[in-house]
Amino acid sequence: MWITRVSIKNPVFATMMMVALLVLGLFSYHRLAIDQMPGVDIPIAVVWVAYPGASPEAVETDLTKKIEDALNPVSGVRHIRSRSREGSSLVIVEFDLKTDINAAIQEVRDKLAQIRPSFPREAKDPYVSKADSDDDQAVVSLALSSDKRSLRELTTITDQLVRKRMENVRGVGTVTMSGGVKREVQIQLRPEAMRALGVGVDQVITALRSENQDMPAGSVTLGREERLVRVEGRIPSPEAFGRIIVARPRGLPVYLEQVAAVVDGQAEETSIARVDGRRAVSLEMVKIRGSNTVEVGAGVLAAVEQLKKELPPDVKLQVLSDNARFIKASVENVQHTILEGALLTVLIVFLFLHSWRSTVITGLTLPIAVIATFTALYAFGFTLNFLTLMALSLCIGLLIDDAIVVRENIVRHLGMGKDHHTAAREGTDEIGLAVMATTFAIVAVFLPVAFMGGIIGRFFYQFGITVTVAVLVSLFVSFTLDPMLSSVWPDPAESRFRRLPWLTRLMDRFEAGVLWAHRAYGQVLDWALRHRGKVLLIALASFFGSFLLVPLIGSEFLPKSDESELTLRLTTPVGSSLAYTEAKTAQVEEALREFSEVRLVYSRVGTSNGKNTAFLNVQLKPRAERERSQMELEQVFRQRVRSIAGVELSVGWNKPIQLAILGPDSAELARLAKVIEERITKVPGVTDFESSEKAANPTLAIRVNRDLASDLGLSVGQVAAAARPLIAGDAVSTWLAPDGQNYDVSVRLAARDRRAVADLGELP
Secondary structure, three states: OHHHHHHHHOHHHHHHHHHHHHHHHHHHHOOOOEOOOOOOOOOEEEEEEEOOOOOHHHHHHHHHHHHHHHHOOOOOEEEEEEEEEOOEEEEEEEEOOOOOHHHHHHHHHHHHHHHHHHOOOOOOOOEEEEOOOOOOOEEEEEEEEEOOOOHHHHHHHHHHHHHHHHHOOOOEEEEEEEOOOOEEEEEEEOHHHHHHHOOOHHHHHHHHHHHOOOEEEEEEEEOOEEEEEEEOOOOOOHHHHHHOEEEOHHHOOEEHHHHEEEEEEEOOOOOEEEEOOEEEEEEEEEEOOOOOHHHHHHHHHHHHHHHHHHOOOOEEEEEEEEHHHHHHHHHHHHHHHHHHHHHHHHHHHHHHHOOHHHHHHHHOHHHHHHHHHHHHHHHHOOOEOHHHHHHHHHOHHHHHHHHHHHHHHHHHHHHOOOOHHHHHHHHHHHHHHHHHHHHHHHHHHHHHHHHOOHHHHHHOHHHHHHHHHHHHHHHHHHHHHHHHHHHHOOOOOOOOOOOOHHHHHHHHHHHHHHHHHHHHHHHHHHHHHHOHHHHHHHHHHHHHHHHHHHHHHOOOOOOOOOOOEEEEEEEOOOOOOHHHHHHHHHHHHHHHOOOOOEEEEEEEEEEOOEEEEEEEEEEEOOHHHOOOOHHHHHHHHHHHHOOOOOOEEEEOOOOOOOOOOOOOOHHHHHHHHHHHHHHHOOOOOOOOOOOOOOOOOOOOOOOOOHHHHHHOOOOHHHHHHHHHHHHOOEEEEEEEOOOOOEEEEEEEEOHHHHOOHHHHOOOO
C-alpha cells in the first residue's frame, strides 16, 4: 500500500504524523466539556405562566385554552398537552423529530407575544423553555442557615451577597432562591375606618402611586451652568407613609394612618426551605446550555469557599448537592476502566507475542487511536460523556486488532529470511485488504447506530461516530506507524528475556498452558466433527432458547445507578396551606432520619406546583458505607411514609409510563380515570401512581348582584378590582431603603380581617 511505503521510506514523516495526532488529541481533550449524557435537543417546548391566586378553572379559561389555540398552528406540532393548576398553567408542546427546536421555540414565543395582551393583568409573562433533562437541573444546591439571625436577615445576605456572587460564576445561567422572606412595607387596611370615612381601595392605591415618586421637571440655565430640576417625592421611611393624604371628603384631609396600619414587615411566604429539620434559605444554580457541568460546579464550589471567609461567623453556608461531583466520578470511573482495559490488552498481546518490541509496536496503537479520537469529538461538538467514553471502552480490543494482525504477518515474513524493510512492506501489503475489510465491517456495524431514528438515535449518535472514528484511526496507525517501527526497530537476535529468568519461566508456563488449551480444543473439535447433528441441535436450541429469555431481561432507556442521592415528591390534599404542607414534610423528614443510611434531608415546600407540594432531596451515605442499595431504600422509604396520614409520595422526577384519556365530558373522564387507577395499581411492580384528576380546590365565590351594583354606580370589574388588593394583596409601589434596595409597598387587609367567610362580606 502506498501509505505504508511512504511511512517506511520516511520514518521521520510517519513519526511526526503520529505526534501531530497526539498533540491535536490532547489539545482537544482539555477543551472538551464533561457531561453525564450527550446534549440532545428533545423536540419539546414547555410554556409556563403564573397566575397568582387563580383557581384551576380560571387558569384553564383565561390562559391555557388561549395558549393552546395560539400554538396549534405552529409548524411541526405533533401533540399539545396542558395542565391547569391553582395559580399556574403548564403547556407542553411536542414537535416532529425533524423540527428545528430553536426555530420552533422562537415561533412559540412570537405566538405568545401576540396573545399576551389578552391575558389577565395579574398573569405573569410566559416562560418558554426546552425540555432538557440535564440542562434544566441544578448543578449545585446551597443553603444558608444561622442560629442567631432571623430568616429575613438571612434572605438579605443571600440575595445581596451570595446570589450575586453565584450569578457571576462562569457558566451559571439562573440562580433560584427558595425559603427566603423579603422585607415589605405593608399597608394593612382597616375596613371599618374606610367605611366610616368613605375611603375606597382605589383611592388608597392611587395616592400611594402618585405621592411616592420622584419626577423630572426639566432643567434651568444659571449663568454658564445648566442644572436639572426634579421633584423629590420619595417617602423617606415606612412611618412617613402614614402621613399621605388619601382622600378629601367634604374638603377635609384623610391620612393613610387613619384608615390603615403601616407595618415594616415581610412578604407572605411562598416557599419554605428546610435542611435536616431547620429553616434555611436555599439557592439552586442552573448552568447555561452547553457549558461544562464540571467546570461550572468547580467554579461554584470555589466561590463558596471564598464566601465562607466573608460571611459572618454565625452564618453557615453548606453545599447540599453537587451534580458535577457525580458526573465527574462517573466519567473518572469509565476512564479508569478504559485504562485498565488497555493495560490488560497490552498484557495479553505480550503473553502471546513473547516480545517486548512487538508489544510496544502494537500497543502504541491504543493511546494514539484513543487520543486522536478526541480531536474528532471536539470537531463534531461532542462532550466527554457516558456514551462517548463507553464507546472508547467498548472498542479498546478492536483498536489493537489491526496492529496485531499486521505485526504478526511482518514477523512471519522476517522468519522467511527477508530483511526488515522488505518484511514490513510485503507483510503489510499481503494482509492489507483483509485488514481493511475487517475494519470496514466494524464500521458497517456501528456507523448505522449513529443514524438510528427517534430520541434513542439522537442519544447514540455520538456513540456510533466515536467508535467509527476510533477504529478508522487505528487502521491508519496500523498501516503507517507499525510497519515503520517494524522496519527500523527489529527484535534482537539474542534471548529476549535473558536478564529476567523469572519472566522466561513465566512465559514457558503460559506457553505450556496455551498448548494444553490447543490440544483440548482439538479434542472438542474432533468430537464436534464426528457428531455434527448433535452440534447443530445444540446450536439451534441455544439460538431459539435465547428468545425465551428476552422477556425475563426487561428493558430500560438508561440503566439505573446508585448515586447515593434520591428525590421524593410529597403531595398533600388539594387546598392545603403552606403551613400544613410544611408540617407534613417535617413528619416525613423525621421518618427518613430514622434510617442510618440517610446522611442529610433537604426539603423545598411550596414549589411552582402549588402550596400542597414539597420536594425532598435525600442524601445517602456512600455505597461502601451501607449494606442496602438505593433501589432497596426507595422501597423501604415508600413503606415507611405510607403510615403518615394525608401524604402521597412518589420517588424521582419522571414517570416512565404515562396515559392520556381524551374526551369532551370531564365527569366521564374523571370516572374512567378512577376505574383505570383501580386496575393499574393492581399490576405487580406499579408504584407511585398519580392522576391529574384531583379533588376540586375549595373555592369561595363572590357573586355580584348586578342590579344593586348598577344602582350604586359600580360595575363587576370595579368590584373585582377592589376585592383583589384586599384579599390577595397588591404591590402598588416601592420604597427605597437606606441600604439602597427597593422593597415592595403592598396594600392588603390584615390577616385577622380575612380569616372568616363573614369578613369577606364586610369588605369596603
